[in-house]
Amino acid sequence: MLRLLPILALLGSAGAFSLPGSPCRPPSSLEATIAVFGASGLTASECVYQALANGDSVVGLTRNPGNLVVPKGSGGSKAGAAISEPNLTMIAGSASDPSCVRRVFADRKVDGVIIALGGKTKEVGDTMLTDSTKVILEAMKANDVKRVAVVSSIGVGDSKDQAPFAFKILMMTVMKKIFADKNEQEAVVESSGLEWCLVRPGGLTVDAPTGVINVIEGEAGSIPRADVAQFCLDAITVPDFPYLQKAPCISSVGGTSWVKDRSAKAREGNGNPM
Ligand SMILES: NC(=O)c1ccc[n+]([C@@H]2O[C@H](COP(=O)([O-])OP(=O)(O)OC[C@H]3O[C@@H](n4cnc5c(N)ncnc54)[C@H](OP(=O)(O)O)[C@@H]3O)[C@@H](O)[C@H]2O)c1
Numbered sequence: 001m002l003r004l005l006p007i008l009a010l011l012g013s014a015g016a017f018s019l020p021g022s023p024c025r026p027p028s029s030l031e032a033t034i035a036v037f038g039a040s041g042l043t044a045s046e047c048v049y050q051a052l053a054n055g056d057s058v059v060g061l062t063r064n065p066g067n068l069v070v071p072k073g074s075g076g077s078k079a080g081a082a083i084s085e086p087n088l089t090m091i092a093g094s095a096s097d098p099s100c101v102r103r104v105f106a107d108r109k110v111d112g113v114i115i116a117l118g119g120k121t122k123e124v125g126d127t128m129l130t131d132s133t134k135v136i137l138e139a140m141k142a143n144d145v146k147r148v149a150v151v152s153s154i155g156v157g158d159s160k161d162q163a164p165f166a167f168k169i170l171m172m173t174v175m176k177k178i179f180a181d182k183n184e185q186e187a188v189v190e191s192s193g194l195e196w197c198l199v200r201p202g203g204l205t206v207d208a209p210t211g212v213i214n215v216i217e218g219e220a221g222s223i224p225r226a227d228v229a230q231f232c233l234d235a236i237t238v239p240d241f242p243y244l245q246k247a248p249c250i251s252s253v254g255g256t257s258w259v260k261d262r263s264a265k266a267r268e269g270n271g272n273p274m
Contacts, residue, residue, distance in 0.1 A: 032111040032237050033057040035104050035145075037095045037136055040067035042206060043151055044116035046229035049074055049083065054233070057087040061104050065090035072206040073226030095132035096125075098139070105143040112236030113140055116151040121177040129185040137192045147195045149235035151228060152247065154202050154220040156182045159249050162220050167203075186247065197235040198247035201228045202255060210252040212263040215243070221254025231262075 039060025093100025
């Protein structure tokens with residue numbers, strides 16, 4: 001079920017896993033069921049962990065579910081512990097395998113999807129992101145799931161010039177294949193007919209969440225994966241999320257030409273929920 005309240009930023013780095021809900025989420029009557037693809041990854045595990053802390057149910061797909069642990073950023077002293085929670089279902093399989101992806105949507109009504117897949121092309125293949133995303137979007141349509149957030153990257157599509165110089169060099173050399181796959185992945189999402197947000201973070205860290213998520217028009221800075229996760233969760237649960245059918249570049253630290261500070265601090269006193 002989609003959220004009925006405005007987006008509020010995650011505050012601080014408290015390991016909220018054992019709490020009934022984070023301080024910024026609406027009560028349990030609005031719990032959602034969220035599917036996370038690549039669920040053991042560093043960003044994806046933040047999505048899983050924060051969604052569970054919010055009282056949501058999560059179904060995660062990854063090839064190695066045993067790698068899912070409490071993330072460093074939001075997990076605090078619990079970081080590295082296994083996550084075992086009644087509201088969590090983990091499925092072992094590849095996101096490019098339709099039969100595995102179908103299992104994610106079987107026996108439950110999924111409200112929203114986060115795709116946070118990654119890996120080196122020599123390990124996951126040159127077209128894993130595109131192939132998997134096609135399979136996932138088809139499964140969403142077959143199951144009437146409308147909303148998807150995809151963790152892409154600064155430098156993809158029309159954000160090429162927002163990448164810092166050193167990163168541009170990597171994009172043109174060692175990361176050339178990854179960026180070809182990411183560009184194709186974004187194109188597949190854009191033409192899906194679904195409600196989508198292509199999330200383009202700057203340099204990812206495993207720091208505690210800052211609660212500051214700037215949408216950047218200039219050069220990207222860095223951002224904790226915990227903040228990226230919160231942006232993705234908002235993208236799929238807030239009905240009037242302002243970056244649907246858009247590809248915002250987000251950073252928390254550094255970066256130039258901010259167009260929006262989505263943190264709670266920025267919203268204080270101006271009556272603007274965003
Ligand atoms: N590093 C940066 O500074 C940066 C900046 C901007 C954007 N990004 C992008 O952000 C995204 C997330 O990055 P991250 O570092 O958080 O990710 P990550 O830790 O590398 O996690 C990616 C996950 O994808 C899973 N995966 C790979 N192939 C799969 C498949 N076929 N089926 C199912 N799961 C699969 C892997 O789990 P299994 O091995 O268990 O399957 C892995 O846990 C990536 O796309 C990355 O390119 C990174």
